[in-house]
Amino acid sequence: MSGNPRRSGPRSREGDITTVFGREAESARLEELLDRVESGPTACVLEGMSGIGKTTLWRTSVESARRRRYQVLETAPTEPDSILAFSGLGDLFERLAEEALDGLPEVQAQALRVALFVGEPSDGSADLEALPRAILRVLRELSGAGPVLIAIDDEQWLDPASARVLAFALSRLREERVGVLIARRSEAGGALSTELDQRLGSRGLESMTLEPLPMSAIKRLLEARLGRSISAPVLRRIHHGAGGNPLWALAIAAELEAGHSGGERAGDLPIPRTISDAIKLRLRHLDPRTDAALLVVAALSQPTLAMLQAVIPEFALSDLESAEQAGVIENAEGRLRFTHPLLASTHYANTPVSKRRELHRLLAAVIDDQEERAQHLALGAEAPDGDLADTLENAANVAARRGAHESAAQLLQDAARLTPIYQADVQRGRIVACAEHRFTSGEVSRARDMLAEVMPQLTSGPLRGRARLQLAVISGEEPGAAIKLLEAALEDAHEDDRLRVQIESELTYEAAGVGQLAGARTYAESALRTAERLGDPELVARALGELVLTSVTTGEPSRDDLVARLSTIEDFATMTTYYQPATAAAMARYWSGDFEGARGGLEQAARKALSRGEEWDRMSLEFTLAGLEWELGNLPLAEQHRQAAQESMGEFPDALTWLVVLDTAYALRSGDLVAARTTLEEGLSQARPTGEVWKTARFIAALAEVDLLSGQPETAHVRLKEQRAWLQSIGYGPAGYGRTHLWFLDLEALVALGKLDEADDVLTELRARAESCRSDNLRAIAIRSEAMLLAARGELVAAIDAMDRAISAHLRCRRPLEHGRTLLEKGSIERRAKRKAAAKQTLEQAVELLEPIGAQIWVSRARDELSRIGLRRARVTEGLTPAQERVAELVVAGSSNAEIARELHMSLRTVESHLTRVYQEHEVKSRTQLVAALAAAGDPASRA
Numbered sequence: 001m002s003g004n005p006r007r008s009g010p011r012s013r014e015g016d017i018t019t020v021f022g023r024e025a026e027s028a029r030l031e032e033l034l035d036r037v038e039s040g041p042t043a044c045v046l047e048g049m050s051g052i053g054k055t056t057l058w059r060t061s062v063e064s065a066r067r068r069r070y071q072v073l074e075t076a077p078t079e080p081d082s083i084l085a086f087s088g089l090g091d092l093f094e095r096l097a098e099e100a101l102d103g104l105p106e107v108q109a110q111a112l113r114v115a116l117f118v119g120e121p122s123d124g125s126a127d128l129e130a131l132p133r134a135i136l137r138v139l140r141e142l143s144g145a146g147p148v149l150i151a152i153d154d155e156q157w158l159d160p161a162s163a164r165v166l167a168f169a170l171s172r173l174r175e176e177r178v179g180v181l182i183a184r185r186s187e188a189g190g191a192l193s194t195e196l197d198q199r200l201g202s203r204g205l206e207s208m209t210l211e212p213l214p215m216s217a218i219k220r221l222l223e224a225r226l227g228r229s230i231s232a233p234v235l236r237r238i239h240h241g242a243g244g245n246p247l248w249a250l251a252i253a254a255e256l257e258a259g260h261s262g263g264e265r266a267g268d269l270p271i272p273r274t275i276s277d278a279i280k281l282r283l284r285h286l287d288p289r290t291d292a293a294l295l296v297v298a299a300l301s302q303p304t305l306a307m308l309q310a311v312i313p314e315f316a317l318s319d320l321e322s323a324e325q326a327g328v329i330e331n332a333e334g335r336l337r338f339t340h341p342l343l344a345s346t347h348y349a350n351t352p353v354s355k356r357r358e359l360h361r362l363l364a365a366v367i368d369d370q371e372e373r374a375q376h377l378a379l380g381a382e383a384p385d386g387d388l389a390d391t392l393e394n395a396a397n398v399a400a401r402r403g404a405h406e407s408a409a410q411l412l413q414d415a416a417r418l419t420p421i422y423q424a425d426v427q428r429g430r431i432v433a434c435a436e437h438r439f440t441s442g443e444v445s446r447a448r449d450m451l452a453e454v455m456p457q458l459t460s461g462p463l464r465g466r467a468r469l470q471l472a473v474i475s476g477e478e479p480g481a482a483i484k485l486l487e488a489a490l491e492d493a494h495e496d497d498r499l500r501v502q503i504e505s506e507l508t509y510e511a512a513g514v515g516q517l518a519g520a521r522t523y524a525e526s527a528l529r530t531a532e533r534l535g536d537p538e539l540v541a542r543a544l545g546e547l548v549l550t551s552v553t554t555g556e557p558s559r560d561d562l563v564a565r566l567s568t569i570e571d572f573a574t575m576t577t578y579y580q581p582a583t584a585a586a587m588a589r590y591w592s593g594d595f596e597g598a599r600g601g602l603e604q605a606a607r608k609a610l611s612r613g614e615e616w617d618r619m620s621l622e623f624t625l626a627g628l629e630w631e632l633g634n635l636p637l638a639e640q641h642r643q644a645a646q647e648s649m650g651e652f653p654d655a656l657t658w659l660v661v662l663d664t665a666y667a668l669r670s671g672d673l674v675a676a677r678t679t680l681e682e683g684l685s686q687a688r689p690t691g692e693v694w695k696t697a698r699f700i701a702a703l704a705e706v707d708l709l710s711g712q713p714e715t716a717h718v719r720l721k722e723q724r725a726w727l728q729s730i731g732y733g734p735a736g737y738g739r740t741h742l743w744f745l746d747l748e749a750l751v752a753l754g755k756l757d758e759a760d761d762v763l764t765e766l767r768a769r770a771e772s773c774r775s776d777n778l779r780a781i782a783i784r785s786e787a788m789l790l791a792a793r794g795e796l797v798a799a800i801d802a803m804d805r806a807i808s809a810h811l812r813c814r815r816p817l818e819h820g821r822t823l824l825e826k827g828s829i830e831r832r833a834k835r836k837a838a839a840k841q842t843l844e845q846a847v848e849l850l851e852p853i854g855a856q857i858w859v860s861r862a863r864d865e866l867s868r869i870g871l872r873r874a875r876v877t878e879g880l881t882p883a884q885e886r887v888a889e890l891v892v893a894g895s896s897n898a899e900i901a902r903e904l905h906m907s908l909r910t911v912e913s914h915l916t917r918v919y920q921e922h923e924v925k926s927r928t929q930l931v932a933a934l935a936a937a938g939d940p941a942s943r944a
Contacts, residue, residue, distance in 0.1 A: 020060055021224070021246065022217020023053060026208060030061045030181070033206070034068065037147045037179035043170070045155075045193045046183040048210035051247025054183040057210070058153050061181055065149040070179075071142050076153040086115040088162030092150065093138065103141070108134035115165075132168035139169060143176040152192065155184040160191045167195035212244020216647055221246055222253050232442035232615040232648055233406050241271075243340050248275055271345055279346040287322035294323060295351050298344040299359055301372060303336045310366045311359070357382060371395050371407060378414035389418040393430060400437065401573040403612025409437035425463070428454050432467050439474050440576055442615030442648065448474050462499050465492030469503050472510070483510045501527045501539045508546045515693045515730040517554045524550045538572045545584030552591040555733030557772060563588050577609040578617035587624070593737040593775040595628050596814065602628065606644070619648035623658050630665060633816035633853040664702050668709070669817070671857030677706045697723055701742055708745060709857060713752035720746035735772035740781070743769065747785045751792045759789050777818060780809035784822045787829070796833040800826065817858075820849035824862050836869050843869075860903060880921055887914040892931050 020027055029044075036042045046054045055076075065072050075091030094116050101109045111130035142148045150166070152158060170180060182193050186209065196205050213221075218239050222230050230238070234256070242248035255270035271279075286294075296311050297303040308315045320336075323329040330337055338344040348356070360380035367373045374395035381388055396411035412434035419427040431454045438447035451471050458464040468489035472482045486507045493499040504527035512520035524547040531539035548562045566588070569581035577583055586601025602625050609618035622645035629638035642662055649659075660683040667676035684699040700719050707716035724742050732739065743766040750759035763785055770778035787802035803826035810819040827843035830836075846862045867886055880888065890900045901911045919925060922933045 020053070020056055021221040022213040023057055023210070026057055026210065027060060029206075029208060030057065031064065033179060033181070034061065034065055034070070034149070037070070037149065037177055039177075040175050041170070041173040041178050041180075042206075043180035043196060044182070044206040044208060045196075046181070046208050046210065047186040049245065050185055051245045052210045052212070053246050054185075054210060055153055056246075058151065058181060058183040062149070062151045065147075065151075065179075068147070070147045070149050071145070072149050072151060074149075074151040074153075075158070077157040077159070078154065082157045082159055084159055085161040086159065086165075088152070088158045089115050089135070089165060092162075093135070096138070096142075104134055104137060108137065112138075129168075132165045135165055136169035136172055139173065139178055140176050143178050147177040147179065149179045149181060151181045153183045155182045155192055158192055163191035163195060166192055170196060213246055213249075214244070215239045216643065218242070218244065218246065218249050219647065222249060225250060226253060226257060229649065231444060231446070233613075234443065241341050241345060243342065248272075248342065251275055271342065271349055275342060276346050276349070279342060280350065283328065283343070283347060283350075286326060286328065287319070289319045290323045291351075293319050294329065294338075294347050295356070295359060296363075297329065297336045297338065298348040299356070299363060299376075305331075305334045305336065307366070308336075311362050371399050371404070371411070374411055375407075375414075378411070378418065381414075381418055384418050384420045386420050386423065389415045389420075389423075389426075389430075392418065396433075396437075403573075403608075403614065405437040405576075406441040406443075406613050409434050409441060409443070412437065424457075428457055429463055432463060432470065435467075435474075436470055439470065440616065441613050444474060460492055462493055462496040465489040465494075465496070465499055465503065468492060469499070469506060472506060480514060483507065483514070486510060497530050497534055498536065498539060501531045501534070501536075501543055504530070505542050505546045508550055512550060512554055513692055513694060515726075517731045520550050520554065521547075537569065538575060541566070541569045541572065541581045541584075542575065542579050544569075545579060545581060548584060548588045549591065551733075552588050553736075553738065554731075555727070555736030555739070557733070557735045558588070558592045558774070576614050576617050577605050577612060578614070578620055580605065580608075583621070590624060590628060591738060593773055593777060595632055599625075599628060606641075610644075615648040619645050622648065623662070626662055627665075630662070631817070632814055635852075635854055661698060661702070666854075668702070668705060669853070669855045669857065671709075671860065673706050673710050673857075677703065677710075680706065697726070701739075701745075704749075705741075705745055708749055708752075713749040717746055717749040717753060717755075720749065733772075734769055736769070737773045737775060737778065740766065740769050740773070740778055744781050744785050748788065751788050754792070756789060756792055759792075763789060776809045776812040777815045780806045780813075780815075780822060781818055783809060784818075784825060788825060791829045791832070796829055799829050800833065800835075803829065816849050816853050817855055820846050820853075820855060821858055823849065824858055824865070827862065828865050831865060831869055840866065840869050856903075880918060884914045884917055884921075887911060888918045888930070888934075891915065891918070891927055892934060 026046075033042050033044050046057060048054050062072055062074060073092040073096075075088050077088055077091070081087045093112075101112060104112065107130045112134040115131055139148065150170075170178070180196070182196075184193060215235060219230060219235050222235070222238070230253070238249050238252050238256075241252055251272040252270065255272050292312055293308055293315060296308050300307060305317065320329060320331070324331060327339055328343055330339055338347075357380045360376040364373050364376035364380060367376060374392050377388055378392055392411045392415035396408040396415065399405075399408040399411060412430050416427050416430040416434060419430065431450055435447040435450040435454075438444075438450065448471070451467055451474070455464075455467055455471070458467055466489075468485050472485040472489065486503055490500065490503050490507070493503060504523045508520050508524040508527065511517075511523060524543065527543035528540070528547055531543040544562060544566055548559060548566060551557075551559050551562075563585050566581045566585040571580045571582060582601055583605040586598045586605060589595075590598035590602065602621055606618060606621040606625060609615075609621055622641045626638050626641035626645060629635075629641060642659075646659070660679055664676050664679055664683075667673070667679065680699050680703050684696065684703070687695040687699060701723055704716040704719035704723070707713070707719065720742050724746065727736075727739060727742070743762055747759050747762045747766065750756070750762060763782070766782045766785060770782040783802055783806035787799040787806065790796075790799035790802060803822060806822050807819070807826070810822060823842050823846035827839045827846060830839035830842055843862050843866050847859055847866075850858045850862065864886060867889075887900055890903060895903065897911045897915070919930065922930060924930045924933050
């Protein structure tokens with residue numbers, strides 16, 4: 001509903017395409033290696049298949065070494081270099097040729113000149129140890145002036161002569177500050193790394209093998225490079241096809257961008273020629289007898305020896321020996337698979353189409369599974385066939401009932417392709433149905449394109465109404481435009497009441513999205529009446545869920561009777577997870593503020609959406625769970641759900657809005673107000689032109705909180721008052737849990753401004769809403785607000801009593817942030833009332849609650865309050881303010897001015913001003929002198 005991340009999807013926030021995606025752990029290890037160079041010789045070998053990311057990591061480390069002002073000696077040999085003696089040494093040392101020769105014994109200098117091609121060989125006999133000892137001496141001289149990094153990429157092509165000399169020199173280093181970073185292909189050993197492994201072993205050689213990247217890292221990489229989001233199904237195919245190899249994934253994605261289909265069906269992935277040619281070379285040397293067997297393995301989802309024998313009568317296990325020996329195929333207890341997905345794709349693509357079709361017809365005759373059999377029938381078909389198209393549509397319906405929407409979409413697309421030309425209406429209906437399943441599985445662009453192409457061919461009637469309904473759901477257009485599209489769809493529905501219920505259910509959401517709350521309720525009630533008249537339990541469940549969610553998200557009292565009714569309805573196989581009755585009931589509890597009651601249902605729904613491949617449903621549910629766990633203080637769980645939501649965001653329009661909402665909440669809690677304001681203002685600039693009033697309202701309310709925390713209560717009050725007036729003007733009900741922060745934040749702003757009478761009016765409204773919502777959390781916040789108002793009027797004893805009542809309410813529900821804030825406010829009032837011991841205890845409890853949930857902005861405030869009490873630590877001096885005392889304490893603790901500014905949420909200029917006053921008080925001129933002065937005085941701050 002209005003607060004839900006419905007039909008939202010991401011745009012990449014990774015602007016820097018040089019980011020090392022998915023290699024954070026490896027990058028950290030390499031940074032540690034560079035750190036250790038300061039203490040003595042260190043060496044590491046990066047291994048992995050071609051394209052896995054070795055060179056990217058290697059380059060990143062080389063640049064890091066340069067930033068550290070290390071002397072970097074680097075080479076990246078190629079295959080032709082491997083036969084050129086000392087070409088590697090030339091790359092590493094040629095720039096140092098003149099200075100490297102200074103101070104060397106003549107025999108060593110001459111050997112080095114020859115190796116670096118800056119001198120002629122002597123006529124005398126060569127000293128075999130002169131060159132390696134010259135290199136050793138040069139490394140010792142260089143490391144005496146500062147750390148040195150020897151960096152070698154593609155070490156498998158390093159010439160053996162250079163490898164031999166370097167191995168001699170490097171194995172004799174002891175205390176010298178020299179690091180070695182080698183990158184090589186795992187399938188091709190290098191001479192230097194082999195020598196170092198034998199000479200150094202565990203004494204100083206590390207090995208790091210780069211594994212394939214997970215799908216989340218491939219997603220970030222592709223979206224950063226392509227500048228757009230990737231749908232989840234396409235992402236899965238790319239990730240599987242590339243086997244997690246980032247270079248191959250980029251190449252495949254580039255082929256897709258260029259419009260190269262690469263296969264008969266839209267679901268096939270193109271194989272870039274560079275990769276295809278390389279794989280062809282690998283397959284070319286196999287025994288020709290393997291061709292037929294490998295084609296069967298490539299064409300099946302679960303190939304077995306029994307299946308090969310059923311399809312190839314003459315098949316013998318020995319036919320696969322050469323493929324197994326070459327590492328192309330694996331046999332695990334009778335189940336066969338290619339060792340890399342691209343091997344299968346390439347072998348299949350290189351087989352003539354006629355031969356592939358013949359194989360698929362054979363497979364269809366021996367496979368029992370209805371869906372897989374239908375897929376092979378489609379791939380084996382050569383011309384339109386009405387009966388075959390019907391078979392495919394039936395199989396698609398079976399796939400849809402079990403939640404396999406991607407498979408259903410492909411079967412329907414094949415059915416449309418094979419529908420005879422005289423069945424044009426049937427074909428168009430299949431295209432519309434295919435688009436619906438494409439959207440559900442996350443392929444938003446393809447679904448939109450299919451509908452846009454078929455729409456001009458449709459005449460007035462239910463099929464065009466279905467297409468318009470789906471376009472309104474998919475398009476991500478401004479809410480007003482979506483409403484017009486849905487109203488036109490309603491006219492097209494004619495007497496199709498089932499379709500009318502679906503359209504009115506969607507209109508419920510869209511009307512609420514533009515603030516037409518009365519219209520939203522009207523549509524929801526009409527949809528439910530029609531569904532009940534039809535007696536269709538599935539339609540009743542959908543309409544009932546929309547009515548319940550409309551009520552709780554637009555401020556109406558919770559309809560417990562409707563929620564209870566929803567909870568008794570079983571799930572339907574043909575409904576996507578988000579619209580299932582159990583999910584709607586859980587969402588209603590969430591929007592009513594019953595987070596603990598909602599959690600189990602939402603978690604179960606998210607798992608179900610994942611298993612059914614429903615990307616939009618999963619994204620919406622994971623975003624909701626992220627916000628829920630964040631409110632409950634479970635930060636690791638919140639981050640897991642946030643990451644899961646990002647995985648499913650794909651191309652869904654405007655999901656970035658909901659990512660911004662979460663990230664802003666994180667930034668606010670941590671105290672990074674600058675980042676929060678920047679993000680919100682950017683989001684507001686995008687939301688306002690679309691007319692999506694609820695998103696705009698959320699950004700404005702969050703900006704008001706930033707204003708309040710930044711010491712701008714007047715600006716915060718103006719924003720909050722306008723938002724409350726707007727809510728009331730559109731008919732927002734009295735029990736809206738999700739918007740009550742507009743009242744209690746404004747009350748805090750008014751108290752800060754000294755407008756206590758106006759604050760009293762706001763408190764009256766807040767109390768009424770808290771009671772309407774029947775929420776202990778809101779009751780606690782309302783009582784806390786009352787206590788703050790009493791304290792502002794000087795009634796400190798009454799304020800403390802009210803805070804105790806608020807804390808009792810907090811104990812009946814888990815909301816650590818609000819509970820901690822109440823303790824903080826109570827401790828502050830107790831300090832003002834001179835109840836120092838009680839204040840100390842209360843504030844320490846606040847820190848214990850707030851610190852584990854990362855609420856640094858409030859932790860900092862609590863510690864500042866503690867510093868004013870005089871019990872927790874002695875004052876630095878009676879002549880300083882509490883803020884100046886905290887600055888002095890943090891200086892003694894070793895914090896920089898910038899770190900102090902972040903910790904205390906001050907500007908850098910304010911920190912500098914406070915520090916100047918501290919210096920004057922102690923008659924010192926530097927940090928060192930300040931620490932010494934406090935230590936001499938025996939001040940506890942000096943031991944902080």
